[in-house]
Amino acid sequence: MKKHQLFRYLYAIVPALFVLILAIAASRLEGIRLIFFTRDVTTLGNLPFYAGAISTLGIFLWGVTAAICLFTSSLLLKLADRQLLNFFLVVAIISAYLMFDDLFLIHEHSGTWIRGGEKSIVLLLGGVVSLHLFLFRKIVQNTHYGMLLIAFSMLGASVIADELQPYFWEKGDLHTLAEDGTKWVGIVCWTGYYVQTAFDFIIQKTNEKR
Incomplete structure (x- = not known):
């Protein structure tokens, strides 16, 4: 061998x-x-x-996004586009973390090892994603980012619903839709945006090399 x-x-x-x-x-x-x-x-x-069918599908989609973005970054390494490579590599890392977070409920158990617990994790993650979008804003502006905006809106709504739950409603179908339903739509849109964007850039860069 x-x-x-x-x-x-x-x-x-x-x-x-x-x-x-x-x-x-x-x-x-x-x-x-x-x-x-x-x-x-x-x-x-x-x-x-x-x-937990929808939750499991959400975890699967985080993994799909991470895998496709990591694969795309490896292709861009050969195509010598460092900025795009870093863009997709960071998305792969963020998506992989979100996959493990949903799989092992890291944010819910973080109170034992980080000050502020779940809220600190959410704020930190939001800061990382915001910084990523700011640093790579020129790339995002050249994509069909409408679906990404929907993803952020839905994921944000899910976080807000989780925070407001003790004040406005008991846990039931309404709260489930407000928290879990919006999160599911957000994950689908996140995956759809990055998969389509990866495909578009691979085609574009491949054609440029011909």
Whole structure:
């Protein structure tokens, strides 16, 4: 087997083994059954298959955005466009964080290790996204950014609904739509914007190289 072929296998196998080793170590150190790290949540909780369906789809879309933007940045590295590369790389990092945040509810458990807890996480994330848009505003201005504006509006509405919930309504279908429904629409628009933008720039830069 050639050396470069061996590395191709290692790129997949090593991270997979690393995650398993971490799970085994956590299981042994914390006295947690290994099954809690490996099985699906609906199986562990004896929940119906549709439990958390939209939330799970949202996590999937964060991952799709992260993967496509990371792939796009790697292509732009070969096309020697550093600014666009950084634009998509930062989006990939932000989307990956949001994926893990929704998956492990980092913001809800952050009170034990960061002052201000969930609010600090939300403000910090908002600041990072705002800074990203400011630094790359010329790129954004040359895209069809209407869908991105909708994404920010919906995600912002979701945060506001979460904050206002104790004052205006009990948790029910109305609150669910106000918080979770707007978040879902926001995630879909976020993914739609960045996937379409990545596609447009790849086509544009590829044609310029011909």
